Amino acid sequence: MHRSLDLLLSALFNARDIWRLPVDGSLHGALLDRHLLLNLWIILGLAALAHLLLLAGVLFARDRRAGTESISRTVRLEYLPLAFFTLLFSWLTLRAERLWALSRYTGAEPTALQVEVTGMQFAWYFRYPGQDATFGRVEPALLDPGAGNPLGIDPADSHGKDDLVSSELVLPAGREVDLRLRALDVIHGFAVPEMRVKQNAVPGQTIHLHFTPTRPGTYAILCTQLCGLGHYRMNANLRVLSASDFEHWLHVRESRGTT
Amino acid sequence: MLSTSSYAQGCTQCRDNAAATPIATQHAYRTAILLLVGVAFGIGSSVVLVGRRFR
Amino acid sequence: MPATYTPSKPDLDKSRLHDNDNGAGRRPPTDKRTGGGGEGDNWQSRPQGQRGPRERLGRYRMGLFFALAGDLMFFIAIVSVFFVARTTGHFDAYNRYINEWLPTAIPPVLWLNTAVLLLSSVTMELARRRMFHEPDVMEEWFGLGRPISRRSAPWVAATLCLGLLFLAGQALAWKQLAMQRVFFASNPSSHFFYLITYTHAIHLFLGIGGLMLALWGLYASRQLETRQILVDCAAWYWHSMGVFWVFLFLLLAYFQ
Amino acid sequence: MSQSPYLRRESAGTLASSVRLAGRTSPIRCHLFTTDHRAIGRLYLWLALLSVAIGTILSLLMRLHLTWPERVLPFHGPVLPEDYLALVTIHGTLMLFFVLTTAPQSGFGNLILPSQIGARRMAFPLINAVSFWVIAAALVVLLSSTFVPGGSPISGWTAYPPLSAVPSAGPGQGTGIDLWLASIALFAIGSTMSSINQLVTVVRMRCEGMTWGRLPLTVWAWITASMLSILAFSVLLAALLLLFCDRHLATSFYLPVGDVVNGTLRAAGSHNGSPLLWLHLFWFFGHPEVYIAILPGMGLTSMILGNFSRRRVFAYRTMITTTLLIGFLGILVWGHHMFVAGLNPFAGTAFSISTIAIAIPAAAKVLSWLATIWRSRPSYTTAFLFSLGFVSLFITGGLSGPILAQPILDQYLHNTFFVVAHFHLIMAMAGIFGLFSATYYWFPLLANRTLHEGLGRIHFVGSLLGAYATFLPMHLTGLAGEPRHYAQLTSIPNAAGDLLARTLPLNRGITWAAFFLAGTQLVFLANLLLTLWRGPRSSPNPWDATTLEWHPNLSESDFGLLPVVYREPSQYAYQNGEARALPQWIDPALLPSAPSTSGDRGVS
Known part of the structure; x- marks a missing residue:
């Protein structure tokens, strides 16, 4: 039963072109996509069925009097379908909650790559902790984009010396990443459609988001929470590299940073 | 390859999680939500009850 | 196609004539009929909107209660934010957890104010009871002057004075806090202290407007029911503001 | 059915009562400063019509700019990104507050509700007039924000802080949003007053025999919406007050420590608010607001489907229960707007379950x-067709609701055009279809004339096709990843440019469809004007309706007669395949040989 359902669902995967989903480049994306497509087909089916009933009911006439209700008719036409809907929606919710719990109830693995994401009007900045694996202190008062310190890293903190700040997010494929989302000014929405993740960055809060990119390529990072007049062009690239390419990139950036 | 930055995890995450939602704040949110919903429900139900009185 | 039955003459006659009774005359303003008698005499079975003298009063009272329910939600919204803000902290640059909340010391005069407000509720209730004192109502109906207004007005006036006294006391409390350099913007807790006391004071200003209207109505209005409505609604509003105040004050005094 | 003097006297009666109340015959006094509920209802409808016209033009400008951003508008010059966001904000605010809330709830609520319960007037006529003028003032204040320095606010109708709390966050976030705040506060006050009025009217002013079980479903919808208004708008008012304090009194309810907007450090030092507080308070209001907008349409659809199918509304009691249930559950679900807003993930689960639960009623x-x-075998009047359209849009728009209610899917779909499609279908389009249905159905009571049915059908077909052509493809662009609130989709750098460009062909199609949809509304305007100018006089009860607003003598009840109600609405007697309407006000004793028509359960 479950096997055949899987088979059916995988057949519907090719339907991605119909639904115009972007490619999925993350580990959890496959399950999410499958659940999404399952939902979409179910509601498409229900919508079609309801409209067929609507049209049939209007077009095929019968005695008006036959429409009057009795208890058995109410049960048949109202409560039985309702019971069915309750089961259907409960099943979908249960499936969805399992996925939600998988991605949100627990934090990232201890081995996950740490990156801090900071949103500000109207750019994303990505900070890697560097060799010491610790992020340096940031101080809002020290913010100075003109002097190359857009995040306000405190020069007095030794942890901050080797921090890498990048305007693109570069990640190795196959390794989990633990993002710490922050916002400096207003609420921003961190969204990567190809990674099937979205989470608002809220000023005053640090919010963790973790996922595993699997597929090398260049993807779009968008802002999905209205943040001001430049909202539409607040974006960045996510470059997923192979593990060795990433190591190389990190090395190059770090040597550039220290020299 | 995992060496470069795998040690940041341990303490930072618990601290950040705590920063995001300390237990007291969670509790306060819960109280506040229950208060809002409870009063709204109370008012709604009393409207219904008042309605029943005025048949 | 006579698909609709058009009512005929007898049908219309069967609909009962609406009596335009507003409590001003023709019938005693307090109804003494027991019901159970002839057609339409059973008070409770009569249609909405036509239950006689107290009908308009009941309508206004109900409207006021719905408005007060909305107002309660307004204060509850503020209070729920209060609960959250009280415990919200943040990490500073040195990773110390900071909760800025410094409880605002309640100026002692607020206890006195609370007593004044409670007392004003008592006087208001006395004024309200006077409006429904049946011997007086009958007396007025018989044309023996307007004892009701005469007996109620002093109590309304007393409430008015106590209300103003309360507001003056609140102003004193704000002044005392200002002298201790505690302002609206000083601290999260002072935000709430001022926000709650200010919004409540605004409500009391509205209440005082209502009391003045009632006082004016006691002299100006010839209809007894209008006067009853004015005093009754002002009283319920006033009582609610008293209850809200006690609730908010206890919150500020003990739950900061 | 002899010629009833009802309709010609109707306006005379209205006039007479206004005159009596106003004391003079000045037409301004009669029609503008009236306390007559029908006149006030008409004023609300004119206000909503004005708002919907402006809101539609704004939405077309948005579509134009989104798809052809390089185009220069006549008289305006290039549309700047902040102009686009101002369009979004004013479009949303106008449509949600001044159209979808005022028209069904206050407009038709005033016109029809008292008549439907057999009351001569609202409980508080003066307060009714005042609440209209407060709402009209709110509209003026909102529109005036266009003309202040910086222009209209750009933070959307949800006005999330800190964007809305800090004047330096963008043009329009200074005086513009102050006016917005004032406007919404006025609207909240006006709506609350109007809702209290309706609630008391229904509880206290029903005519003899109008028990709760016999109330038309429209009335049930109106009182449920009124109850929600009283609860929700108060909370909104508190939220607005806190935002005002943050803006002008240097507090920080919504502002965290160390917030740096546009280079200026705000709330330095000692305060720690949270923007999430606004989200909670706003959506505690915002979600019930959605039901306030749609419940009257649901009630009306039920009644109209029953009326033109000549049947009792199926499962009448269940319909009443579900109306109330939707109202109550509507209070519990606000968190589903915040799945990815930084809420505790467990809260996401809880709100997801309560949201799914609302799918059942x-x-x-x-x-x-x-x-x-x-x-x-229904009769295909335009009103019936629009109600069918309502059902169709409600199904289509509603089914995507459970998808968005699953946090894991919302994690992908939140703030994409999938959401835009969802709420435009279920709230905007279904809401508007409900309003059109109401207009075609009740126009005889509005203006003593019947709207042209032929034009009405063209209007219906055009609107239905236009609605689907506009909003169905938005699901697809949303699934493709197109976010809301983007001023343009072209010439955007990085990989995002490619992602957005992929949606462009479909978006061009959507824009054309939007123009078609808006153009179809010209048919309605023409119909309206033609009918008002020289439409056919309507017969007293042209739809053979069973509810009290069609009582032939109701308008004269000003002068003494109140109807008596004997049965539930939508009751029919069936003879030889013909259905005879049994209006609520007909005494069973007067019915000629009606063997099985007594009782509330109808023919069994």
Whole structure:
């Protein structure tokens, strides 16, 4: 039963072109996509069925009097379908909650790559902790984009010396990443459609988001929470590299940073 | 390859999680939500009850 | 196609004539009929909107209660934010957890104010009871002057004075806090202290407007029911503001 | 059915009562400063018509700019990104508050509700007039924000802080948003007053025999919406007050420590608010608001489907229960707007479950509608067609609701055009279809004339096709990843440019469809004007309706007569395949040989 359902669902995967989903480049994306497509087909089916009933009911006439209700008719036409809907929606919710719990109830693995994401009007900045694996202190008062310190890293903190700040997010494929989302000014929405993740960055809060990119390529990072007049062009690239390419990139950036 | 930055995890995450939602704040949110919903429900139900009185 | 039955003459006659009774005359303003008698005499079975003298009063009272329910939600919204803000902290640059909340010391005069407000509720209730004192109502109906207004007005006036006294006391409390350099913007807790006391004071200003209207109505209005409505609604509003105040004050005094 | 003097006297009666109340015959006094509920209802409808016209033009400008951003508008010059966001904000605010809330709830609520319960007037006529003028003032204040330095606010109708709390966050976030705040505060006060009025009217002013079980479903919808208004708008008012304090009194309810907007450090030092507080308070209001907008349409659809199918509304009691249930559950679900807003993930689960739960009463309503019309040989009036359209849009728009209610899917779909499609279908389009249905159905009571049915059908077909052509493809662009609130999709750097460009062909199609949809509304305007100018006089009860607003003598009840109600609405006697309407006000004793018509349960 479950096997055949899987088979059916995988057949519907090719339907991605119909639904115009972007490619999925993350580990959890496959399950999410499958659940999404399952939902979409179910509601498409229900919508079609309801409209067929609507049209049939209007077009095929019968005695008006036959429409009057009795208890058995109410049960048949109202409560039985309702019971069915309750089961259907409960099943979908249960499936969805399992996925939600998988991605949100627990934090990232201890081995996950740490990156801090900071949103500000109207750019994303990505900070890697560097060799010491610790992020340096940031101080809002020290913010100075003109002097190359857009995040306000405190020069007095030794942890901050080797921090890498990048305007693109570069990640190795196959390794989990633990993002710490922050916002400096207003609420921003961190969204990567190809990674099937979205989470608002809220000023005053640090919010963790973790996922595993699997597929090398260049993807779009968008802002999905209205943040001001430049909202539409607040974006960045996510470059997923192979593990060795990433190591190389990190090395190059770090040597550039220290020299 | 995992060496470069795998040690940041341990303490930072618990601290950040705590920063995001300390237990007291969670509790306060819960109280506040229950208060809002409870009063709204109370008012709604009393409207219904008042309605029943005025048949 | 006579698909609709058009009512005929007898049908219309069967609909009962609406009596335009507003409590001003023709019938005693307090109804003494027991019901159970002839057609339409059973008070409770009569249609909405036509239950006689107290009908308009009941309508206004109900409207006021719905408005007060909305107002309660307004204060509850503020209070729920209060609960959250009280415990919200943040990490500073040195990773110390900071909760800025410094409880605002309640100026002692607020206890006195609370007593004044409670007392004003008592006087208001006395004024309200006077409006429904049946011997007086009958007396007025018989044309023996307007004892009701005469007996109620002093109590309304007393409430008015106590209300103003309360507001003056609140102003004193704000002044005392200002002298201790505690302002609206000083601290999260002072935000709430001022926000709650200010919004409540605004409500009391509205209440005082209502009391003045009632006082004016006691002299100006010839209809007894209008006067009853004015005093009754002002009283319920006033009582609610008293209850809200006690609730908010206890919150500020003990739950900061 | 002899010629009833009802309709010609109707306006005379209205006039007379206004004159009596105003004391003079000045037409301004009669029609503008009136306390007559019908006149006030008409004023609300004119206000909503003005707002919907402006809101539609704004939405077309948005579509134009989104798809052809390089185009220069006549008289305006290039549309700047902040102009686009101002369009978004004013479009949303106008449509949600001044159209979808005022028209069904206050407009038709005033016109029809008292008559439907057999009351001569609202409980508080003066307060009714005042609440209209407060809402009209709110509209003026909102529109005036266009003309202040910086222009209209750009933070959307949800006005999330800190964007809305800090004047330096963008143009329009200074005086513009102050005016917005004032406007919404006025609107909240006006709506609350109007809701209190309706609630008291229904509880206290029903005529003899109008028990709760016999109330038309429209009335049930109106009082549920009124109850929600009283609860929700108060909370909104508190939220607005806190935002005002943050803006002008240097507090920080919504502002965290160390917030740096546009280079200026705000709330330095000692305060720690949270923007999430606004989200909670706003959506505690915002979600019930959605039901305030749509419940009257649901009630009306039920009644109209029953009326033109000549059947009792299927499962009438269940319909009442589900209306109330939707109202109550509507208070519990606000968190589903915040799945990815930084909420505790467990809260996401809780709100997801409560949201899914609301699908059940909604589904019950759809089932009941389907069963009511099932093979009933309905008469295809325009009002009926628009109600069918309502059902269709409600199904289509509603079914995407459970998808968005699953946090894991919302994690992908939140703030994409999928959401835009969802709420435009279920709230905007279904809401508007409900309003059109109401207009075609009740126009005889509005203006003593009947709207042209032929033009009405063209209007219906055009609107339905236009609605689907505009909003169905938005699901697809949303699934493709197109976010909301983007001023343009072209010439955007990085990979995002490619992602957005992929949606462009479909978006061009959507824009054309939007123009088609808006153009179709010109048919309605023409119909309206033609009918008002020289439309046919309507007969007293042109739809053979059973509810009290069609009582032939109701308007004269000003002068003494009140109807008496004997049965539930939508009752019919069936003879030889013909259905005879049994209006609520007909005394069973007067019915000629009606063997099985007594009682509330109808023909069994």
